Amino acid sequence: MNDDRQDSQSGAVFGEEGQGQGRLYNPYADLYGAADLKSLESVYRLPSAPEYLFPDEAVVQRRNWSENLTYHTGCGYLAGAVGGGAKGALEGLRSQEGSDTMKIRVNRFLNASGHRGRAYGNTVGILGLMYAGFESTASHYRATDDMLNTVIAGLGTGVMYKAAAGPRTAAIAGALGGIAAAGLVAGKQLTKRYLPI
Known part of the structure; x- marks a missing residue:
């Protein structure tokens, strides 16, 4: 008898008894309008740049x-x-x-x-x-962190790499390294300008 009363109480809790008292809870009832993409655009405004928690992180x-x-x-x-x-x-x-x-x-x-x-x-x-x-x-x-550092690094790398071959060869290798680094910097700038990725 105790079990019958417990079953009837649990049935009332889950809406099995008293069908006229109301409707069953549907957790997905309010989600049908969420598929509208226009409303999502206004809700989720995504930033165009990275957001940092601390201002020091934005500097680096x-x-x-x-x-x-x-x-x-x-x-x-x-x-x-x-x-x-x-x-x-x-x-x-x-x-x-x-x-x-x-x-x-x-x-x-x-x-x-x-x-x-x-x-x-x-x-x-x-x-x-x-x-x-x-x-x-x-x-x-x-x-400072600019393009000149890249050219200096290319020049220094060429000189250092061929330093054992003599000063003339080292100077030529340094010039080639500087020109290659300048070409890479120019290519990167052109890529940023004309091919926004």
């Missing part, structure tokens, strides 16, 4: 020297390894002879691509390391 717009060093070295190594690996793969495919077995062909292909990939990756990684050091140093001593 660049990586610090250690992040810069890691970024340029890693990207340089990756780019050099991929480019060198591709060149080595082509060399490995061209050097195959007609009498080679499949195992020897695959071995020659992998050896050539791995050898060139490591060599180019190390070289371009070192260039990225030197570039990051020069760029961070120029940014620190000039107390």
